[in-house]
Amino acid sequence: MSMDISVFHSYGLLISENSISKILSYLLPIWKTKEPDLYNRFSGADPFPDFGDYLNTHYGVNLYGNADALRYYRICDQEASEQEIGDYFYFLDLNRSPSLFHTAYADFEEIIQEVKSRIGDILPPDFPFEEYLLEILGETWG
Numbered sequence: 001m002s003m004d005i006s007v008f009h010s011y012g013l014l015i016s017e018n019s020i021s022k023i024l025s026y027l028l029p030i031w032k033t034k035e036p037d038l039y040n041r042f043s044g045a046d047p048f049p050d051f052g053d054y055l056n057t058h059y060g061v062n063l064y065g066n067a068d069a070l071r072y073y074r075i076c077d078q079e080a081s082e083q084e085i086g087d088y089f090y091f092l093d094l095n096r097s098p099s100l101f102h103t104a105y106a107d108f109e110e111i112i113q114e115v116k117s118r119i120g121d122i123l124p125p126d127f128p129f130e131e132y133l134l135e136i137l138g139e140t141w142g
Helices: 017-034 036-042 048-059 108-122
Strands: 005-015 062-064 067-074 089-093 133-141
Touching: 005 017, 005 108, 017 036, 017 048, 017 108, 036 048, 048 062, 048 089, 048 108, 089 108, 108 133
Parallel strands: none
Antiparallel strands: 005 089, 005 133, 062 089, 067 133
16 A cells, blocks of 8 residues: 655645635625525535535636645745645645746736636635735645
8 A cells, every 4th residue: 555645836826714704705695696506505504615616616726635744825925824724725726836037927916816817706806815825835645
């Protein structure tokens, strides 16, 4: 029997229980009248895994499971993040990452615009991007 260990280093938007709560607080009143099937599906007590799967299917959000030895930093200021991530989480990877020869984005606002272009239709207007746009480093075991 063998164990697979994968190392990852990504930049993107964390989709955690906290951010899903913020997103659904915004979406559920809209969906109640415009998308009753989605409202009924996600208005339950614990929508986290199911809503993450919905985001994976419709928005290309990735699931990171069995994550261990995680370190994560806010992209806006490179400060260590205080987010509670848990054993598994969903993450919308950015399209570009920095390299030795160039930066990936001109500024933080350009990163926000990329995320909005991909999933902006489900994010509240006051979504706290500074808290959820992260650089993550870690390992997954499986």
